Each structure stands twice: as C-alpha cells, then as structure tokens.
Amino acid sequence: MYLKREEMKCDCNVIHEEVVSRVRQQMPQEEKLYDLAELFKVFGDSTRIKIIWALFEAEMCVCDIAYLLNMTHSAISHQLRVLKQARLVKRRKEGKVVFYSLDDKHIENIFAQGLDHINE
Amino acid sequence: MYLKREEMKCDCNVIHEEVVSRVRQQMPQEEKLYDLAELFKVFGDSTRIKIIWALFEAEMCVCDIAYLLNMTHSAISHQLRVLKQARLVKRRKEGKVVFYSLDDKHIENIFAQGLDHINE
C-alpha cells in the first residue's frame, strides 16, 4: 500500500502519516476520479457550455445552434459529438434535420452550483 | 440583435426563428458562461480532482499531497496555485509548512452530481 522511500517522487520529512493514511482510505477508486475529470473537461469549454445552456430552454437543430452562437455547422457538430459521447445530449432525426436535446438531469444542478460559486 | 445574412457563419434555411429568439433571451450574459467554463476547466484535470477530494477529508500540506498522489512538490504546487486562483482552496502557513484546505461549499455538491451522472 505504502511506497518505499526510493519509489517516492516526493522527498520531504514533514509528512503527516496519520492524515495521509486516513485520506487515502477515503479516496474513491482512481478510475472514478478520472471519469469525473473527464466529465468536467466536457463542461470546460465555453462553446459547449453555451450549447448546453441553450438546450436547457429548447430542443434545437444544428442549424439553430450554429445560428444562435454564430458559428459554423462543422464546429457545432464536432462539439455535439463530444456532448453525445459524454451522454449529455440525445438526438432525434426528422428528415434531413437532426434535433438535439439534453439527456441528463444532473447538469442543471451542477451549473447552478457553479454559478453560485462564481457569483459569490 | 440579429445578424444580417452576410454576417452569418451559418448558411442554412431551416432556422426555427421563434425558438432561437426565445433561447437567446434566456441565455445568461456571455461573460457568465465564459466564467462557468473556466471554473469547470479547473475541475477537468484528474490531479486537481484528486487534490480536491483529498482536501474534503482533511487539511494537508504540500508534502502530504505530493506523497499521497506520488507526485513532485512542483507539480502539486503548480496545481494548488490554479485551485487558489479559482478561489477553491485557501492556505495557512505554519513555519515552513503551508497547509491547504477547501474554500468553497459548492464543490462537494457539484462532485456528487457529477458522480451521479457517471454512475447511472
């Protein structure tokens, strides 16, 4: 469980062993934390934030979103793919037109808390 | 408010004007959305996620964190600076040792919602 001194990248003496040991036991598995970072990485782009926020209000097609944000189809489509892969949006096809909408109930809460932090 | 056709990067015909118009009115100001993306960008790195999670449990010094995550002082220090600038952690100095702790009450909720999304 613990690393030998030779294996440590950190070479200090003031380590509070009891604290570190307790924290280590409380940490979720590495993979969960990695996935969590991946999720937030998706939120960490203003274009995607705008797309998501727009979809809070209404289902929209790629054209609508591109028009709203004054960006190219291509850029929007690429970002929608990222959101799709993160299981944050879903699609509905109607003829040539593809409508996107939100596919997650946690986002709104996450954004609200985020705004609270920013505003205080 | 609306762009002229020549100014549009998007050249399509199926725009649902009423929907876009309604969504446009509901969108927060550009700057807020940008700040929100910046905040989530901070969460979008597994090292920082681990640091934050560790600090949920206990206040720790740079040494402790470096030891816990098996990383160099320097890497941890750089990341703590990012967290500090985002007003997510605060510091307390005791002699040579600097203790870091969380400085935000929203994080725990945001993380919990994030995990919910991942786990479902």
Place this chain on the structure above:
DNA sequence: TGAATAGTTGAACACACATTCATATAAGCA
C-alpha cells in the same frame, strides 16, 4: 551566519484539443 528544507515560480517540452477546411453521407425534391 550558514546549512537544510518546504514551498514557489518561470521556461521548456510534449501532448491535447477547438476550429477550419474539404469532403462525405443522407434525405428531400425536381
């Protein structure tokens, strides 16, 4: 004072990633 140590910081490097461009697919319509 000077050595040792905790932490910070700037530059460099490698890697990731958002947008653009060109092209491809797929559906409606003439």
Place this chain on the structure above:
DNA sequence: TGCTTATATGAATGTGTGTTCAACTATTCA
C-alpha cells in the same frame, strides 16, 4: 436520376496546458 441542403467527419493547424527541471524565496535550527 441528379441537384440541393442538413449534418457528419477526417486531417491540418494553432493555441492552451500539465509536468519537469532548475533556480529561487522563506523559515528553522545549529
């Protein structure tokens, strides 16, 4: 069948960023 249009996608490009390395500051202690 061909033409138009909505969307998707792969490659290229430029920008951003996490870690490392080397130097630096600040504090303790002998």
